[in-house]
Amino acid sequence: MSHPLRLGIAGLGTVGVGVIKIVMQHGDMLRARSGRDITISAVSARSKSKDRGVDLSNFDWEDDPVALATRDDVDVYVELMGGEDGPALASVKAALNAGKHVVTANKAMLAIHGQELAELAEFKGVNLRFEAAVAGGIPIIKSLTESLAGNKITRVMGVMNGTCNYILTRMETAGLPYDEVFEEANQLGYLEADPNLDVGGIDAAHKLVLLSSIAYGTQVDFASAQLQGIQRISIVDIKHAAEMGYRIKLLGVSQMTDAGLIQTMRPCLVPALSPLGLLEGGTNMVIVEGDSVGQIVLRGAGAGEGPTASAVFGDVMDIARGINIPVFGIPAAQLTKSTPADSSGESAYYMRLNLKDKAGAMASASSALADAGISIDKMTQHSSDDNVARVLIVTHPTTGETASKAAQAIENTGVLELPPVVLKIETV
């Protein structure tokens, strides 16, 4: 029997509490599986007095996460505070510098500082693990880094923000407008303190760029990911998509092409009866394509106390078992800088044009589309109460660049009441 593995946990929100519960409830099981005791030496959070439903009296308390991270009786620093910089980054650096292993759920920090932190961890010979940072309880980091290590990965896709998926599926099932469901989600506590992290696609893109790094051996590059949020998706879009056999999902796509790395996070239409289309509420899904394995689909809860704590603990158990592999699958020093590329290939696009209700508006829009070289597969027009003619279009296959240029050209004609909504139709 090896000596115990001693944790220091910073951040006692639902996930931190979930991790503590696993330690408290499953001591024998964890010992059998890892060959050693897993213990908690100390914890840290903003409020010491808050009742979190677990007994913290057996653990030391540290107000300062940096102090926690560097304690002599901490082998693994578990960072669950979140935030791109600030105390999370400072304490993780302090832990690594002190030769401690780090397990974190902090996608924002890693999406921005992942390269620097990975280099530091590997220089110090310790683990920096982040299964919990991507898609909650779904074991996607380990699958990509380890199980699929014999594959050249060709594409990674995923629905990885449960809040957005909740909003979109709730709009559809309850027939409620975006603003109302957004407010509902807010009251249910589903939204981040800055809701734009969720609905703007930022949180999901943080996750996607971490997967890209492992998939292609490239340095994490959040800055060049192309983002589009769900804020402008209306119930009309959802209904029209459903009529055509599609559902709208905030979908991330990461693909390495000859031109470079494509990383997009945006609402797309996906076939309603595909695994992605059937995804409800807060459930996440990640799809990985490799040259040997073909397509693998992983599905599970993307957030919440239990699922995220499960992912944190997968990493803790790996460390307890002595597993130590490079943070992003190959040594950080060997990760290459990728060249960002635009979406390649052609696909159909969905467009919603809210035209001013005046003569010639439709003609102007149509000729702008034709000028851009886009041909129309299907088109329906609806009048609404507010003197706006709503035109819903599905194009024949075209490139993303052409679709964007056409939308811009239509907007430039001045016939639109609102900016156009342009969504890719993914065939997945």
Next chain:
Amino acid sequence: MSHPLRLGIAGLGTVGVGVIKIVMQHGDMLRARSGRDITISAVSARSKSKDRGVDLSNFDWEDDPVALATRDDVDVYVELMGGEDGPALASVKAALNAGKHVVTANKAMLAIHGQELAELAEFKGVNLRFEAAVAGGIPIIKSLTESLAGNKITRVMGVMNGTCNYILTRMETAGLPYDEVFEEANQLGYLEADPNLDVGGIDAAHKLVLLSSIAYGTQVDFASAQLQGIQRISIVDIKHAAEMGYRIKLLGVSQMTDAGLIQTMRPCLVPALSPLGLLEGGTNMVIVEGDSVGQIVLRGAGAGEGPTASAVFGDVMDIARGINIPVFGIPAAQLTKSTPADSSGESAYYMRLNLKDKAGAMASASSALADAGISIDKMTQHSSDDNVARVLIVTHPTTGETASKAAQAIENTGVLELPPVVLKIETV
């Protein structure tokens, strides 16, 4: 850079060839990911002269797999011959005794001899890995053993025989009877040399019992798994199930209850629009439920050159990276003997009764059901061309034991032309 990891590969069917291709095509990638070269020292198969589409001239040839397994220049013995005993078992034992790591896709061998082999591997301090033995390219062994190591696993379910799933979905889509589709599958080379391994559910049950062992820390126990094959599923069952919103799948369920371990592999009705219901052709799916993670679903190709070679290589890369954890997640000496239990809980059952076309047959069957305490939710009766009245029944929730007893009682009345078909309706 560590010294190379040298493989010896026994069995050069599609999977062995797939493994060789990965080594040949991805040398640089494998070196970057594992920190060392992966090489092949020697290979073995039944026929040396057969053209397999890959150049074997750089590898030594061994006629005897035992000789291959014990060569000084082999670090990892990759056993891809298959078969419960014989050369596979002999060579794996020889490899372990010689202190070689073993990677195998041999579910039959492990389902019967897993405990003995795990004890030997752990005594020798080497790896015995088998990701490729279960559900092809799906990383279920690693997910269960490592990613979910912080969970008490409560249930594992899966569709893990692609051939059966192909037969069942093909019967439905083409409207063809079992015998015809079976012959089709045979000509396509989808069936094992002994087809009963596939259609009898034996191959899938071999896989299920390996998952049970990891999930619950119990010794592999194939002998007490309850098996039912798909041979008696008719197109009528498939059509009737579809009308009610279900599909028939050969589904494995492993569950630890207070009464003991339930392991069943049998055709069941599952909701048509559930992840399991939507599974087509040779695709496999495994569902794992844990106390923290909730439900995780993994889907991918269950067989074939690429997917299975991908799984083999996941294991090879783990060994190259120095990972060594117990074969079934906890040391083999600590695996407990499980008590087999019957299916617990109640559910609805589907029954097909082919009644002799004579007065009173229906009355006898109905009263036998009533006597057994089974009440009927839905019933339809069809006359067929062959003087048989076909009665299709969905029961109200009842236990598996009661459903079986009722079916037996009906058979005992002598009114049936064929034995009854009784299928559980899983709500998943």
